[in-house]
Amino acid sequence: MLEHGGRLGRAVRDYGIPREAWLDLSTGVSPHAWPVPPIPPAAWHRLPEDDDALLEAARTYYGARHVLPVAGSQAAIAALPRLRPPSRVAVVQPGYAEHAHAWRQAGHDVVTLPMDALLARAGEFDVVVLIRPNNPTGDCPDMEALLALQTRAVSVGAASAAIPRQRARPPRAPTAAETAPTGKPWLVVDEAFIDGRPEQSLAPHVREGIIVLRSVGKFFGLAGARAGFVVAWPGLLDALAETLGPWTLTGPTRHVVAQALSDRTWHASARIRLREDSSRLANLLTKHGLSPSGGCEFFHYRVHAEACALQHALAEQAILVRHFDNPQALRFGLPGDDEAFARLDRALAAVLA
Numbered sequence: 001m002l003e004h005g006g007r008l009g010r011a012v013r014d015y016g017i018p019r020e021a022w023l024d025l026s027t028g029v030s031p032h033a034w035p036v037p038p039i040p041p042a043a044w045h046r047l048p049e050d051d052d053a054l055l056e057a058a059r060t061y062y063g064a065r066h067v068l069p070v071a072g073s074q075a076a077i078a079a080l081p082r083l084r085p086p087s088r089v090a091v092v093q094p095g096y097a098e099h100a101h102a103w104r105q106a107g108h109d110v111v112t113l114p115m116d117a118l119l120a121r122a123g124e125f126d127v128v129v130l131i132r133p134n135n136p137t138g139d140c141p142d143m144e145a146l147l148a149l150q151t152r153a154v155s156v157g158a159a160s161a162a163i164p165r166q167r168a169r170p171p172r173a174p175t176a177a178e179t180a181p182t183g184k185p186w187l188v189v190d191e192a193f194i195d196g197r198p199e200q201s202l203a204p205h206v207r208e209g210i211i212v213l214r215s216v217g218k219f220f221g222l223a224g225a226r227a228g229f230v231v232a233w234p235g236l237l238d239a240l241a242e243t244l245g246p247w248t249l250t251g252p253t254r255h256v257v258a259q260a261l262s263d264r265t266w267h268a269s270a271r272i273r274l275r276e277d278s279s280r281l282a283n284l285l286t287k288h289g290l291s292p293s294g295g296c297e298f299f300h301y302r303v304h305a306e307a308c309a310l311q312h313a314l315a316e317q318a319i320l321v322r323h324f325d326n327p328q329a330l331r332f333g334l335p336g337d338d339e340a341f342a343r344l345d346r347a348l349a350a351v352l353a
């Protein structure tokens, strides 16, 4: 299992500080969660039905006709590699490490590249996986550039499909991939953190070969509900649905997420608040000599040679931040209120003194 933020229980044990004393800034989950209303008993008692309000709410929210609900975008990240025969895959680095891990585990030939190199060399691969805005760096490649890149990849892929491959492919058992158009290149775009600027999402522009992953955990602050969506072409979604099986989302989650996706007034105010808090956090870090190396509405990222020691020193002050080691860096999630900002301010002053 890979390392993730949000491991508060472990911090409690490691530092001997009670849970309620911690300020957890170790994830990119918004501290301003959509307010979950009471859940009707039937949502617990009946089997979930896929013709409830969820799909229509998701189509409207994502601006896309073909969407598949999944138990967190992580469920799709783990399953997608099983829908292709062994492929040459390029994944952005640094980035959410589960992507490269899942493609490797499924036996693909995986290369990790910084965003610029990934975009420049995209044509060399069968599958390109990137995150926008990237977690943790915040890089967000331009939508038009990505669409152009995918068009080029499809035409190059079509030409090279006529040439027999040099490298022998290991034998394999037939998979759900047989029903998906597997030979063509894929561009997998993880937009878990794009809800702060939905006009930049690729979801409404999806076509064959483009797979967009969206998360309900970050913007709606509903990480525990385990809900996300895949936006792609119908053949791919059918193959993925087949692989994941029925009832991927629980009844209570379907009920809550359908309402959250439809609450446009809340979406608008949450976006404003995220933008304000994000720039407040950037200013605070800058004041302490940690001007962000990157970031987005949900977090800021700072490359720092002493990142590990800084994380430890902040943890001793009961503030949990995420450490990355390639390169050495920290990621700060958004403090949820004035008191949390003040605590981070005091702790950074003490730690950096």
Ligand SMILES: Cc1ncc(COP(=O)(O)O)c(C=O)c1O
Pocket: 028, 071, 072, 073, 074, 075, 096, 131, 135, 190, 192, 193, 214, 215, 216, 217, 218, 223, 226, 227, 228
């Ligand atoms: C970039 C990115 N994508 C996807 C995920 C998975 O999110 P979820 O499964 O909650 O939708 C995460 C979780 O941190 C993430 O950082």
